[in-house]
Every structure is written in structure tokens, then in C-alpha cells.
Amino acid sequence: MSIEIEAPAAEPLPELILTLDEPIEFGGKSWSEIVLREPKVREIAAAFKVLGGNPTPESMVRFQNTLVASVSGVHERGIEQMPIRLFQQAVEYLQSFLSGSLLGGGI
Secondary structure (H helix, E strand, C coil), X not given: CXXXXXXXXXXXXXXEEEEEEEEEEXXXXXXXXXXXXXXXXXXXXXXXXXXXXXXXXXXXXXXHHHHHHHHHCCCHHHHCCCCXXXXXXXXXXXXXXXXXXXXXXXX
């Protein structure tokens, strides 16, 4: 019998700053960059609430939007204005803190 031990994954950066080509504006505020950090358990729990019992592609996007907004402090309507390329980078960064078992295979 052999036991395989996986090498530990590289630690995620403590902070990720995404610079926007055009500022996001919502609610009288403006953001030229999105700053992300390790999510807190309460932020993950709040994001999971939007999934409901039967996740759909639309609810997964809402989950991701809610999580990025919560961690960055940018309103969800502001996050909706992000270019998809940067939104995907934000999601991948936040996902790097979560195990596949917690996410049911991924977000």
C-alpha cells in the first residue's frame, strides 16, 4: 500500500489589487481599483445564501458577485460594471482560499 502526499498549494497573495481601465461609479462613489483580501467566514456564508437549494448558472454569478462585493467593499451594482476579465481574476483569487469540498467542486 502506498500513500500519496500532495505538495501544499502555493499560498494565495494576502491582497490582490485589480486596476480598472475605467472607474466604476455607483451611488455617488467611484472606484479605480478593486482591492481583495482573504474572505471571512461570514462573507462566504452570506454569498452562499444567494445560491438557494438548486444552483443555476445565474445564481452562481450572483454568488460570485456577492462575494467579490463583500470582500472588496464595492457595491454589487458596481461590481456588475467590471470587465469580465477582471471579474474572473477576482473570482479565481477568492476561490484560491477555499477548498473544493467547501465549494462542492468550485465556484
